[in-house]
Amino acid sequence: MNAWAVARGDGVVLFDTGMHEPGSLAQLERAMNQVNLKLEHVRLLVCTHAHSDHYGQAAAIVERAGCELWMHPSHQHQTELGGDPEAALSRRIEVARQSGVPAAPLAAYREAATGRGTGLKGIVLPDRELVDGTTVSTDLGDWVVHETPGHAPSHVCLHQPERRLLISGDHLLGRVSIYYEHGWSPDPVGEFLASLDRIEALDVRLCLSGHGRTFTDVDAHIETNRALVAERIDRHLTVVGDVDVTAFEAVALVHDEPITELNASWWLSETLCYLEHLEVTGRARRLPVEGDEPERWTAV
Numbered sequence: 001m002n003a004w005a006v007a008r009g010d011g012v013v014l015f016d017t018g019m020h021e022p023g024s025l026a027q028l029e030r031a032m033n034q035v036n037l038k039l040e041h042v043r044l045l046v047c048t049h050a051h052s053d054h055y056g057q058a059a060a061i062v063e064r065a066g067c068e069l070w071m072h073p074s075h076q077h078q079t080e081l082g083g084d085p086e087a088a089l090s091r092r093i094e095v096a097r098q099s100g101v102p103a104a105p106l107a108a109y110r111e112a113a114t115g116r117g118t119g120l121k122g123i124v125l126p127d128r129e130l131v132d133g134t135t136v137s138t139d140l141g142d143w144v145v146h147e148t149p150g151h152a153p154s155h156v157c158l159h160q161p162e163r164r165l166l167i168s169g170d171h172l173l174g175r176v177s178i179y180y181e182h183g184w185s186p187d188p189v190g191e192f193l194a195s196l197d198r199i200e201a202l203d204v205r206l207c208l209s210g211h212g213r214t215f216t217d218v219d220a221h222i223e224t225n226r227a228l229v230a231e232r233i234d235r236h237l238t239v240v241g242d243v244d245v246t247a248f249e250a251v252a253l254v255h256d257e258p259i260t261e262l263n264a265s266w267w268l269s270e271t272l273c274y275l276e277h278l279e280v281t282g283r284a285r286r287l288p289v290e291g292d293e294p295e296r297w298t299a300v
Contacts, residue, residue, distance in 0.1 A: 048169025052119030059122035100246025150192025164205035174212020
């Protein structure tokens with residue numbers, strides 16, 4: 001992933017941190033050293049959202065640099081995970097069970113995930129909340145915060161209007177890859193689409209994304225994201241229109257590739273978000289659940 005350092009007086013503002021893993025802080029230090037910077041030069045840490053690959057080393061950086069952390073207030077999707085990973089795992093297991101995932105894969109997943117690291121050095125809460133209109137001052141000018149939920153409820157983009165620059169986090173990437181944080185807002189898909197509209201109106205010249213290379217064809221990226229979301233919505237609508245399905249059954253019908261340990265969690269979360277979007281927009285509904293039976297969905 002990418003972290004961006006922008007000059008500010010005798011130091012820098014650092015945007016995003018990378019995930020905390022063995023040796024990861026040293027890797028960040030080596031990258032900063034290549035441009036004659038040290039962690040002690042960080043005057044302010046800004047996280048575009050609270051996912052571990054963007055926030056994971058925040059605690060270590062704040063401790064080393066003595067700087068403040070600024071982040072959106074809806075960070076509980078990550079800070080609660082880091083504070084009680086076992087409870088977070090149990091919650092994921094129960095969502096998967098209700099979605100129709102069979103018992104054997106669930107047991108295997110619990111065994112594999114128990115004790116797995118969270119990607120966080122520790123939990124550090126923001127000193128200031130990044131909400132609409134907040135500005136981050138740098139030598140390049142002020143960066144204006146725009147709330148862009150969808151990928152995560154804590155997601156923001158930062159816009160430098162005079163230079164038409166955008167630090168986009170994971171809202172827009174160098175390649176199109178969509179992920180939604182399930183379970184923390186009613187309609188992440190709808191939020192993501194609204195966030196695309198919001199960024200489109202900014203007339204950005206250069207996008208500094210959280211992964212991949214910088215890019216200038218921002219409008220094309222936005223349109224490609226919209227097209228992919230529309231295609232996914234249509235496929236999920238077709239699936240629930242053919243027969244009543246669980247979310248787990250829908251995953252297998254929507255995707256042309258087999259479900260594996262690597263993609264199962266991502267795809268199930270995505271499918272749940274699309275089904276909930278269809279529910280919010282009046283095109284699908286959940287059927288009444290009897291006993292411990294999994295939840296099933298149908299078209300309206």
